[in-house]
Amino acid sequence: MxxxxxxxxxxxxxxxxxxxVGGVAGAGVVGGxxxxxxxxxxxxxxxxxxxxxxxxxxxxxxxxxxxxxxxxxxxxxxxxxxxxxxxxxxxxxxxxxxxxxxxxxxxxxxxxxxxxxxxSVGLAYARESEFGRRLEDGEPWYELARETDARDLAIGDPNLDPLGYRAVQAFELAEREYDLDGFREEMMELVYEEPEEPQLLTGVESGSRAAAVAYRNMAVDHDIPFFEFPETYSFADPERADHYATVEYTTDEGDYTAEGRPxxxxxxxxxxxxxxxxxxxxxxxxxxxxxxxxxxxxxxxxxxxxxxxxxxxxxxx
Missing domain, CATH: 3.40.190.10 (Periplasmic binding protein-like II)
Structure with missing residues (x-):
């Protein structure tokens, strides 16, 4: 530090x-x-x-x-x-x-x-895209993700924001859950890393990208369909904190290592x-x-x- x-x-x-402030104005702050x-x-x-x-x-x-x-x-x-x-x-x-x-x-x-x-973490997706149509038809998201063109799936920059490193951690947990050898690294070669988190869904809204790993509230904000990941890697369940903690991400600069957590x-x-x-x-x-x-x-x-x-x-x- x-x-x-x-x-x-x-x-x-x-x-x-x-x-x-606490001593003099406390009651007023609390009661509005x-x-x-x-x-x-x-x-x-x-x-x-x-x-x-x-x-x-x-x-x-x-x-x-x-x-x-x-x-x-x-x-x-x-x-x-x-x-x-x-x-x-x-x-x-x-x-x-x-x-x-x-x-x-x-x-x-x-x-x-x-x-x-x-x-919770999941996929905000473009409903009219092939990815979106097939996702709504029930095809596994991870198989669809593997078939997307490079940069057609966006994540936050894992060196700048927790949503970015949670996307990477979700890829790793999904790899383990579905026995997808090399899935995390495969995804990291395919995805576009958005450095400006508030702009993460811009491409999905415009139709230039199929989907983005996002928080649920971001999809609500933009009125975009949302596919929530299972609780084993949605980072939404406090009872699964120990499970989430089995994955981690270290920034490229090496200045911070984040364990998976709710x-x-x-x-x-x-x-x-x-x-x-x-x-x-x-x-x-x-x-x-x-x-x-x-x-x-x-x-x-x-x-x-x-x-x-x-x-x-x-x-x-």
Missing amino acids: MESGRDDSTRTTRRTVLAA CLGRAGGSVSVLSAGSLAHTFEDHVGPAFEDETGIAVHGEYYGANAVMRMVEDRTKHPDVIVSADATLLRDRLYGEFTDWDIEFATN VVYNATVNDEADEPNAGLRLVQFLGDNPERLVDAGLTVGEQIPRASGEVPGAIDV
């Missing part, structure tokens, strides 16, 4: 701000009773939540609080790198892999997070946030409004929201 570049007094000051505060909050988020924030969470949050949400969206691994090297300076940080955020940011930029939603979204407020109060209110809003997340195609189970680390007093989950 990078050296901080700031002294302990700066960090203490930020901690003091968060503590003061602080009125329409105005201003804005900056969010640096996993790209799979672009539509969730822009179309569902952001407008509702601003309507309730008067605080505008200004979001930027990238692969979650890229998000962590931008925070670490201070290329970006967000108030709120959101990851599509809860463990990734903790591994990369705890101790330097935050000491806590709130898990607020889960998701898809869990989490959020935190940056210790260096310019608007920590607004950031805390937004994180609380994510935990308090599961129906808006479900409308966006996410899943919110009984164990969500769930807190980890030294959660400020302003947050109540």
Whole structure:
């Protein structure tokens, strides 16, 4: 991890701000009773939540609080790198892999997070394509994938976002499940790796690509048919965490190795946030409004929201 570049007094000051927000404004944040505060909050988020924030969470949050949400969206691994090297300076940080955020940011930029939603991995596909027609006729997706032309099937860049490395891990788990010798490597030679996660489904929408390995909510966002992988490699079942963990992916730069794990979204407020109060209110809003997340195609189970680390007093989950 990078050296901080700031002294302990700066960090203490930020901690003091968060503590003061928890002590003085906690009840108002929790109950939504602080009125329409105005201003804005900056969010640096996993790209799979672009539509969730822009179309569902952001407008509702601003309507309730008067605080505008200004979001930027990238692969979650890229998000962590931008925070670490201070290329970006967000108030709120959101990851599509809860463990990734903790591994990369705890101790330097935050000491806590709130898990607020889960998701599943599968194929968003073009219904009118040969791939889509045959998939809907019941042919195995992995056989169809092997027959696709090069770059006709897209995945996220596994070096930049968890969806990308989960696609690679899903290929490996499918290889084992169906005894498909060399399937993972075969797929990696065929697929197109999209570096901009929010653009992953653009080719599917236009008909220039047959399908993309995507999260369910992304297909919902774009009104594209979705074929959910079986739970053995959809990364949707927390009870299968040990099974998912039997595969891993190491980035090309070798700076991070991710084990397979269930898809869990989490959020935190940056210790260096310019608007920590607004950031805390937004994180609380994510935990308090599961129906808006479900409308966006996410899943919110009984164990969500769930807190980890030294959660400020302003947050109540």
